[in-house]
Amino acid sequence: MAEYQDPYLDEGSGILRNLVGATTQGELAEAEADLTFVRTLQLEDLELPETRDLTELKALHHHLFQDIYPWAGEIRTVDLRRSTEGFLPAIAIDRAAGITAGDLRTDHYLRGRNRENFIARLAHHYDQFNYIHPFREGNGRTQRIFWSRVAAAAGWELDWTRADQEDNDSASRVAAEERDLRPLQEMLAKVVKEAPEN
Template sequence: MYPWAGQLRTVNISKRTPFCPARNLVPYAGEVFGHLASSGRLRDLPRQEFVIQLAALYGDMNVLHPFREGNGRAQRAFLARLSEDAGYDLNWPGTDLQRNEDASVKSFLGDNCLLEQLLGELITITG
């Protein structure tokens, strides 16, 4: 799929929960971002549906966790830009990092309610 993928040195990582096994990074990323593309990149969604879909994406991206360091910063930047493109502001500053981590762990276990609540507090409509 990606010519450089076989050249990467991969290591399995975890933090409170395991992340995507290194051998599955490329196919899982294709799944996550393929779904995002096929969903129209979350554009034209009512606010509550946007929050639900963004929480699901955030949870999936967190499981993907391709980097040893910087995953959270990269995810927050990506999701803020994606939100802006969809007509929403996602304001991360001041977010309680422990609450964010706890919500991410719950998401890994199949419950996105805390992520939805957290993101719901951070998202406003642009304009």
């Protein structure tokens, strides 16, 4: 039986196939950080879809990663694992994303809620979307921008500089593996701010 080959990986370097010529994980991480930072700054001037679903996530991912990955904005075709739990199987992404987006729509896109309830419901939806993990790489950055857009439309601001990557990863892992949203709520409580008056 042939050994499984991840089609997203370059066989020579073992890192994700990329458009920047990176041949080490360090080079790729540096290019990602620089290029996605520039693309993030451009978001205010773009008219990307605000559909609050997979269409919006794909548009955001494509914009952020178009300089780095040839598959930017495309749904992954492989299954992913992190720690002991896997993310949603690739074959189920479209269907699950539709259900999850419908759940967010039923929740009125988190509008009209006090801070405590906003955080509680944001944690729920954040966990649901995170489990889908629709892209081979770049899910975290894409999701943070997605939720910032949802929050802004609901009258809140998300300051992601108030939580580090380790806090986010740990809280997301506990939510996924133990079905305990409290660490995620605590992390989001640091991040959620009143939106400035226009």
